[in-house]
Amino acid sequence: DAGVTQSPTHLIKTRGQQVTLRCSPISGHKSVSWYQQVLGQGPQFIFQYYEKEERGRGNFPDRFSARQFPNYSSELNVNALLLGDSALYLCASSSGTSGGALLDEQFFGPGTRLTVL
């Protein structure tokens, strides 16, 4: 079975631009979470979506938004890019059988490396 997939693998943008990152969860998984991992740091939680509803939001500005589609795939959008947005963006999915309340193991994708120039 395919794991969590993310696209694109790498992305280069300039300051002020907008970017959309995509995530396909493991088949049957209903919960998707997004994390930002800056070089040399641990991942930082951005959003969680379960059954197309936002379940959690981290301490990120409104420039960051996300959504989940009926097939449970998800997009993360970042507007007005700043140099500090350069990071590895990780997507994780879980089955969500506990209603998205953390009892399920999260499976991480390989990430999208975003570079902002």
Next chain:
Amino acid sequence: AQSVTQPDIHITVSEGASLELRCNYSYGATPYLFWYVQSPGQGLQLLLKYFSGDTLVQGIKGFEAEFKRSQSSFNLRKPSVHWSDAAEYFCAVGSQGGSEKLVFGKGTKLTVNP
């Protein structure tokens, strides 16, 4: 607020030696605790998790971790390290409900010498 501290940024061990990676957490109630491993260019892989019950948890790849409430610690151990264990290791804490948010430590990079 939840937080995780991994005191060691970088650890070097010889192949075959034992390993212990430290993790201290801050959380008001009984935490959900995790250890993940990240190889270069890869996503995170779950090594083991603690929710409740036996405080000594066995994971994949021969790793184990012990939850010590009195010390707010969840240290990761392996009796004999293999060269393939070289990677970055992250400890994480989660809440008991509401969302699947994980709070990660800054990670410990493990180098294995032959």
